[in-house]
Amino acid sequence: MSELLTKAQRLKTASKTLAALSTNEKNEALARIADALIEQKEWILQENEKDISLGKENGLSPALIDRLQLTSERLMQIVDGVHQVITLPDPVGEITEEWTRPNGLRIQTIRVPLGVIGMVYEARPNVTVDAASLCLKAGNAVLLRGSSSALHSNKALVHVMQQALTHSPIPADAIQLLEDTSRETANQMFKLNNYLDVLIPRGGASLIQSVIQNATVPVLETGVGNCHIFIDESAQKQMAIDIVINSKTQRPSVCNAVETVLIHENWPYTQELLETLHNNGVELRGDHALVSSYSFVHQATEIDWSTEYLAPILAVKLVKNVKEAIHHIDRYGTKHSEAIVSENQENVNIFFRTVDAAVLYHNASTRFTDGEQFGYGAEIGISTQKLHARGPMGLRAITTTKSLVYGTGQTRS
């Protein structure tokens, strides 16, 4: 039998034991994982070094090498992450609804694990441990499909986690790494409906699209963020500047960073905003009106409006009113995070009612679209789809429900 099928079967079996464990039992197992990662630190770093050497030989970019690199400090951050997951409330067993029907049937809907989760991700070894610990905490077994360039690191991390589980209530089989990283095997994995309950791709747009295009297993889409801020005519000067600077420069490489700012043509502080951005090293690409007024604004082309730069570059555009701003967002947005800075409540209402996105902001930075910032403690990803979970996904997003119906002999007439 193939590696994929063997591991999928083990996961399915393990998931049944795991689903019935108590919070304490799961936390005990997670604590063993954290301890083992510390104990085996040297070996993990050695194995990671093999990936780094191979990556350099294969000409990976310095940015990719940096993502791939584990250090003693980064490993301790990963361990801290596991400890953080231990502190999170266990969603499993929560009663989400309860009601009684006129015929006396009592119906209770309770939260239960999804079962087996397939994680598909790129060359970030930290995801291996982050995703595994979140899945286990929510009672799910997990099939990890990472990048071939991180294979030594991932094998080491999964080996250490499995060894830690052998002395814990969670079966060691509950975490499996798919070592065959071929595209053919990935496509088989994406169609493994009898074993996998959901696929969660984490990575760039092409990875996510390849999962969506090839999967028959349901996908939790985590996606691209072409986020906008609309500065209304009434926006306070300093607040608008602070929010834009924060949304663009605090961490430009992430999906909740702003990529286009739409400015009401009568807002009096456009010059101050653009100069502040320019002085903070942000490259500005604007429409004709802005280019002709400000020497440091470059001409934007059509493609700029739909680009997720993930870099200190910002598209800027003047708009006539909130409707034109919404129209632009509707056309180019990716339904991730959209903000309005305004003192006009009516325009805020229109914006909140009309814009279709996971998270809408009034007078706040788009950077808050994040599981920790939302108070979920940790995050498995940010959903940009509409089914099941939308926006930051915490532990609840990797659970489902079942209905328990308590009768006294009721039959249907």
Add this chain to the structure above:
Amino acid sequence: MSELLTKAQRLKTASKTLAALSTNEKNEALARIADALIEQKEWILQENEKDISLGKENGLSPALIDRLQLTSERLMQIVDGVHQVITLPDPVGEITEEWTRPNGLRIQTIRVPLGVIGMVYEARPNVTVDAASLCLKAGNAVLLRGSSSALHSNKALVHVMQQALTHSPIPADAIQLLEDTSRETANQMFKLNNYLDVLIPRGGASLIQSVIQNATVPVLETGVGNCHIFIDESAQKQMAIDIVINSKTQRPSVCNAVETVLIHENWPYTQELLETLHNNGVELRGDHALVSSYSFVHQATEIDWSTEYLAPILAVKLVKNVKEAIHHIDRYGTKHSEAIVSENQENVNIFFRTVDAAVLYHNASTRFTDGEQFGYGAEIGISTQKLHARGPMGLRAITTTKSLVYGTGQTRS
């Protein structure tokens, strides 16, 4: 441009208007649809008659002809269904969660329409109106893809509904029928991620599988029900018999009917149960022990355990205990509805904790897995998948949420 793309674009545009309408506006439009269906009754029945004639010419089975047939009475039931949808509470705008973060950000999660829903179904013209009215009530535009054998009926029904909408707050474009019923066009529809937010297949297993296998648009799987009842050693005689008879015979052709009954080998009333079933015209297929004890029980083969009969046939099997029953359900069940009849609370707890299905019953008929029986007023289908919605799906299942974040200038540090 193709019919599919033209209609998909119209739906997307209409969905934006529709999403912003009040409950009263949507109800007014639905009332106009109900009135128009009555006014145009004769013409609808004439058009339906064309499908019936063609169906007979093409040798459709009497059962299929019956499904396809509209009568004055059936049309009035459809109209009653629309009135029922008008009375349902509108899920759109519900605040599902609200909390404040330590930095003062107030986060509100509200229910909003999904957008555009693709319904894929078979030759039941009633689904055309049922699905359309539910989708509209929840603020969604709907693309209807019915069977070619119901094309005249569906065209007439959709024409009448669109005409009714032209004088209402809902844009007439919010309901579209895909008249091209070729498989190629269906497959294009299933991949129309830029226009469709979800696909809901309603029909037999092969229809559902064809959507799952070919779709890149997220699917709400409504599925097959191979439902079980486990009669524990302590089950009350009459209660167990009543529940089994109701679950099997009250309406054998539906997905929540029972297909296999697992009987504890020490339950004292097996003979009475089997004789009652036999006397009610149920064909019994059992394991060796039952076949050798009861002349009217036929030998079951492996395939019986996984068959959804949808007919007055029942598989029966003796088991040693609740664990063996759960093991059988785990192996052959379809995660739809599973019941235990027992007076032993510990066994009920094990059953409820361990069995993985949308709905579990203690001492009640499996036939209650139904939107109306659950109190949802109406149902768009019964989900057998784990993402988004599980079990009977009411109006909430065809909505999503968005998070509204109210700030006072917060930025992330």
